[in-house]
Amino acid sequence: MRLHRLDITAFGPFGGTQSVDFGELSAAGLFLLHGPTGAGKTSVLDAVCYALYGSVPGARQSGQGMTLRSDHAAPGTRTQVTLELTVAGRHLEITRQPPWERPKKRGTGTTLDKAQTWLRERDAVAGTWKDLSRSHQEIGEEITQLLGMSREQFCQVVLLPQGDFARFLRADAEARGKLLGRLFDTRRFADVEKRLAERRRATEARVREGDADLLADAHRMQQAADGGMELPELTPGEPGLAGAVLTAAAVARSTAREQLTVAHSRLTAAESAQTAADRALEGVRERERLQRRYAEARDRAARLEESSAAHREDRLRMERARKAEIVGPALELRDAADTEHRRAAHAETRARALLPAALADAGAAGLAGAARRAAEELGGLEAARRAERRLTELHGERADLDRQERADDDILQDTETWLADWEETRSGLQTRIESAQQAATTARELAVRIDPARQRLDAARTRDRLAEETSTAAEQADAAREDALAAQQRWLDLKEQRLNGIAAELAAGLADGSPCAVCGATEHPAPARKVDGHVDRETEERALADYRAADARRTEAEQRHATVREARAAASAEAGDTPTGELARAVVELERQHTLARDAASALHSAQERLRAAEREHGLRITAQREAAVRTASRVGHRERLDRERAALEEELARARGDAPSVADRAAQLEQRAARLTEAADAARAAGEAARRLKEADARLADAAFRAGFDTPQAAADALLDDAAHRELQHRLDARQHEEATVRAVLAEPGTAAAAQQPPADLAAARRAAQDAGRRVREAASARDAAARRCAELDRLSARTAASIRRLGPLREEYDRVARMAGLAAGTSADNEHRMRLESYVLAARLEQVAAAATVRLHRMSSGRYTLVHSDGRTGRGRSGLGLHVVDAWTGRERDTATLSGGETFFASLALALGLADVVTDEAGGVRLDTLFIDEGFGSLDDQTLDEVLDVLDSLRERDRSVGIVSHVADLRRRIHAQLEVVKTRSGSRLLQRAAGR
Numbered sequence: 001m002r003l004h005r006l007d008i009t010a011f012g013p014f015g016g017t018q019s020v021d022f023g024e025l026s027a028a029g030l031f032l033l034h035g036p037t038g039a040g041k042t043s044v045l046d047a048v049c050y051a052l053y054g055s056v057p058g059a060r061q062s063g064q065g066m067t068l069r070s071d072h073a074a075p076g077t078r079t080q081v082t083l084e085l086t087v088a089g090r091h092l093e094i095t096r097q098p099p100w101e102r103p104k105k106r107g108t109g110t111t112l113d114k115a116q117t118w119l120r121e122r123d124a125v126a127g128t129w130k131d132l133s134r135s136h137q138e139i140g141e142e143i144t145q146l147l148g149m150s151r152e153q154f155c156q157v158v159l160l161p162q163g164d165f166a167r168f169l170r171a172d173a174e175a176r177g178k179l180l181g182r183l184f185d186t187r188r189f190a191d192v193e194k195r196l197a198e199r200r201r202a203t204e205a206r207v208r209e210g211d212a213d214l215l216a217d218a219h220r221m222q223q224a225a226d227g228g229m230e231l232p233e234l235t236p237g238e239p240g241l242a243g244a245v246l247t248a249a250a251v252a253r254s255t256a257r258e259q260l261t262v263a264h265s266r267l268t269a270a271e272s273a274q275t276a277a278d279r280a281l282e283g284v285r286e287r288e289r290l291q292r293r294y295a296e297a298r299d300r301a302a303r304l305e306e307s308s309a310a311h312r313e314d315r316l317r318m319e320r321a322r323k324a325e326i327v328g329p330a331l332e333l334r335d336a337a338d339t340e341h342r343r344a345a346h347a348e349t350r351a352r353a354l355l356p357a358a359l360a361d362a363g364a365a366g367l368a369g370a371a372r373r374a375a376e377e378l379g380g381l382e383a384a385r386r387a388e389r390r391l392t393e394l395h396g397e398r399a400d401l402d403r404q405e406r407a408d409d410d411i412l413q414d415t416e417t418w419l420a421d422w423e424e425t426r427s428g429l430q431t432r433i434e435s436a437q438q439a440a441t442t443a444r445e446l447a448v449r450i451d452p453a454r455q456r457l458d459a460a461r462t463r464d465r466l467a468e469e470t471s472t473a474a475e476q477a478d479a480a481r482e483d484a485l486a487a488q489q490r491w492l493d494l495k496e497q498r499l500n501g502i503a504a505e506l507a508a509g510l511a512d513g514s515p516c517a518v519c520g521a522t523e524h525p526a527p528a529r530k531v532d533g534h535v536d537r538e539t540e541e542r543a544l545a546d547y548r549a550a551d552a553r554r555t556e557a558e559q560r561h562a563t564v565r566e567a568r569a570a571a572s573a574e575a576g577d578t579p580t581g582e583l584a585r586a587v588v589e590l591e592r593q594h595t596l597a598r599d600a601a602s603a604l605h606s607a608q609e610r611l612r613a614a615e616r617e618h619g620l621r622i623t624a625q626r627e628a629a630v631r632t633a634s635r636v637g638h639r640e641r642l643d644r645e646r647a648a649l650e651e652e653l654a655r656a657r658g659d660a661p662s663v664a665d666r667a668a669q670l671e672q673r674a675a676r677l678t679e680a681a682d683a684a685r686a687a688g689e690a691a692r693r694l695k696e697a698d699a700r701l702a703d704a705a706f707r708a709g710f711d712t713p714q715a716a717a718d719a720l721l722d723d724a725a726h727r728e729l730q731h732r733l734d735a736r737q738h739e740e741a742t743v744r745a746v747l748a749e750p751g752t753a754a755a756a757q758q759p760p761a762d763l764a765a766a767r768r769a770a771q772d773a774g775r776r777v778r779e780a781a782s783a784r785d786a787a788a789r790r791c792a793e794l795d796r797l798s799a800r801t802a803a804s805i806r807r808l809g810p811l812r813e814e815y816d817r818v819a820r821m822a823g824l825a826a827g828t829s830a831d832n833e834h835r836m837r838l839e840s841y842v843l844a845a846r847l848e849q850v851a852a853a854a855t856v857r858l859h860r861m862s863s864g865r866y867t868l869v870h871s872d873g874r875t876g877r878g879r880s881g882l883g884l885h886v887v888d889a890w891t892g893r894e895r896d897t898a899t900l901s902g903g904e905t906f907f908a909s910l911a912l913a914l915g916l917a918d919v920v921t922d923e924a925g926g927v928r929l930d931t932l933f934i935d936e937g938f939g940s941l942d943d944q945t946l947d948e949v950l951d952v953l954d955s956l957r958e959r960d961r962s963v964g965i966v967s968h969v970a971d972l973r974r975r976i977h978a979q980l981e982v983v984k985t986r987s988g989s990r991l992l993q994r995a996a997g998r
Contacts, residue, residue: 015072015988035982854915
């Protein structure tokens with residue numbers, strides 16, 4: 001939301017009309033609203049709030065109409081506030097007039113005029129204002145929807161009242177809850193608590209119904225067990241109901257399974273006997289098969305012997321056919337030459353039949369000469385043929401003129417129709433361009449918000465990653481510290497051992513006559529000796545090196561732990577406590593909205609191109625309309641010239657065509673004669689050539705037949721077989737060979753020959769034995785099936801019971817979960833340590849967010865000294881979770897915010913106000929606030945703190961945001977050059993505006 005201009009008439013202390021150009025003030029990003037006490041600084045902010053919401057902030061909102069009117073205004077001047085602003089990409093103007101008692105136009109006294117409101121929107125393309133509504137309700141709903149905030153939220157977010165937040169810092173939990181409750185709508189959480197209680201009652205009833213169904217299934221199992229199941233007396237809702245039913249069902253199933261096991265054993269014995277009988281039957285069948293196979297092989301061998309003569313004839317025929325295949329190419333060549341000769345002779349006869357009788361018997365050379373003479377005569381008609389073609393073209397041109405005339409008539413009619421719809425088409429395209437421009441504005445606004453959201457998401461991911469790295473680094477640092485201590489202790493132990501045995505180490509270097517390095521004696525009667533486990537210098541130095549390496553590793557691990565911890569703190573400060581998943585979803589939603597807006601904006605170019613194309617087409621159609629009229633006038637003379645040329649050509653053609661209907665017909669006669677003569681000459685030459693090739697093919701065939709061993713070419717042709725006959729003969733030979741090999745293999749099988757020597761198989765007796773065994777198996781199976789059905793019935797009912805219990809499990813869990821959630825939400829559960837209801841918990845979470853957002857700016861204002869934190873602790877009987885403390889980095893202690901000094905309270909409350917503005921803005925849907933006002937409190941700051949506070953406020957104007965400071969502190973006039981001064985006079989206040997450069 002960005003403010004552009006504010007016009008005030010007879011409002012508050014302003015008796016006349018005053019104007020504020022916020023666009024000029026906002027150019028510097030930071031501007032000052034100052035003036036003496038009571039001049040009307042706050043009234044300017046009241047006018048902004050009144051223009052947007054129809055009422056003023058705080059306690060002043062009780063006043064309506066008459067109390068808003070200036071006491072300095074002239075009787076005939078009506079109170080009016082007009083605000084021009086841009087919100088959600090729309091340039092709007094709101095005008096409000098409260099009710100007032102004006103003097104009557106006739107007579108004396110006054111009359112009451114009702115309140116009036118206007119809402120207009122500026123058309124960016126046309127540069128004009130368009131009226132939207134004059135309804136108070138519609139305008140109020142539209143503004144609230146665009147801003148996304150109620151009046152109370154707007155007054156806290158845009159018009160930051162420092163006094164309220166100073167009281168908020170020192171207030172108790174109940175007072176803080178009232179303020180937060182006004183800003184955040186928490187009624188829905190009370191509805192959640194009510195809904196949870198209703199769900200608890202509903203799930204409890206469903207659990208009782210499930211227990212009743214479970215008891216019914218248990219009684220059905222008792223009936224299915226036929227007295228083999230004992231069921232204790234149970235009622236729905238008893239804790240051990242499911243266990244008792246499952247136990248009784250298990251006992252009944254166990255008894256039924258024992259009976260099934262006995263029946264199954266009997267069936268197994270009967271099946272074993274049946275298997276033995278089946279094996280005996282299979283052996284008899286196999287012997288009978290082998291005996292039959294041997295007899296069949298003997299019969300097939302006898303039949304092969306009977307057909308041996310026919311087989312010899314087939315082999316002889318196959319040999320002659322293979323020899324004749326050598327003559328096959330010569331036979332095919334001779335047949336092809338004969339076919340070609342007959343075809344050429346037939347063509348010659350047919351071509352000569354079409355010639356005149358005088359040329360029927362002429363040779364090929366005579367026919368060719370007659371064809372040349374006909375072609376020469378045809379060439380003499382070429383000029384007449386061109387004239388005839390030109391006449392045809394003239395007819396076509398005349399038809400083209402008629403078509404052009406009809407086409408121009410169609411063009412004129414279509415152009416008139418198109419031009420009639422031109423205004424509507426242009427209006428629709430301009431509407432599309434405006435929609436795309438609005439989408440482009442929305443896309444730019446969303447693009448500005450995406451990068452900060454992505455940066456915060458990256459910081460949150462870094463925060464989560466560094467949390468794990470911090471834990472790992474801490475563990476590594478502890479391990480390195482323990483290793484260093486252990487290495488140090490080992491080095492000290494070894495050093496102590498070496499010192500204890502240093503005498504033996506010194507004695508190792510003694511020699512008779514040489515002085516002792518300790519006592520100086522030259523005699524060494526009893527030198528010390530090394531004992532087991534003696535520690536020498538090298539061992540001690542190696543232990544010292546190990547200790548130093550371990551200590552270096554400890555130092556490195558501690559530094560790494562500190563580095564990771566600092567990086568995590570920095571990431572947490574940037575990302576806040578918002579979960580990464582929530583930030584990721586917010587980024588995805590912003591990107592989705594940006595993509596939608598960008599896609600909608602992408603239609604701007606196409607819409608503009610379509611508008612330009614439509615405008616070009618409009619010009620082209622006007623031009624085409626004029627050109628069609630010109631062509632219509634020029635066609636009259638062209639049509640007369642064509643008629644004169646056509647008359648001259650018709651006279652010329654009458655002389656050239658002679659007796660023929662036309663020159664083309666005469667030319668066709670000559671073309672036909674020349675073609676027939678040429679065809680006859682070619683056919684005569686082709687027939688002679690074909691006769692020569694036939695004679696050569698006969699000679700080659702006779703030679704090939706002789707070489708293949710045939711007396712005549714006809715004998716070779718008779719010996720040839722076609723593909724079908726060849727395949728059939730080869731199939732008979734192959735089948736004969738395969739049959740002989742199969743019979744020999746069967747007669748050579750040892751098993752088959754041995755079976756042929758045994759007595760004939762008695763298959764009937766073996767079948768009777770197998771049938772008796774099968775009957776005994778069926779009787780045992782019948783008994784087994786009866787037991788199995790009993791088990792199956794009990795299993796089915798048990799499974800149904802188990803399924804019921806499984807279905808009841810999630811229902812019981814749901815009931816427990818819902819009951820637990822209902823208790824937590826109501827504050828009656830033992831798990832709710834602070835006994836907070838859900839609504840109170842949400843307010844505590846909001847306060848936590850506000851404290852985190854405020855800390856970012858408070859940390860900078862206080863040079864890193866103060867940090868705001870929330871507390872869940874209970875204070876007496878008061879509300880828990882709404883405590884607010886400040887952490888002093890100088891002392892490292894946490895203390896109550898009421899202990900802050902006046903200046904500290906100011907910038908703490910300012911940081912709290914800005915943090916609350918951020919949270920409320922996010923709660924309202926992320927509406928961008930380009931204009932903010934901060935009211936009073938700067939007089940309690942020293943110069944250094946004031947500089948730091950102004951630096952923080954100056955950072956708010958990044959990305960084209962402006963901040964207005966309402967204060968009477970004189971030092972601010974020197975620091976802030978863009979100013980709006982309220983001057984108080986006896987006739988009412990007035991406004992003086994100075995830009996940053998003046």
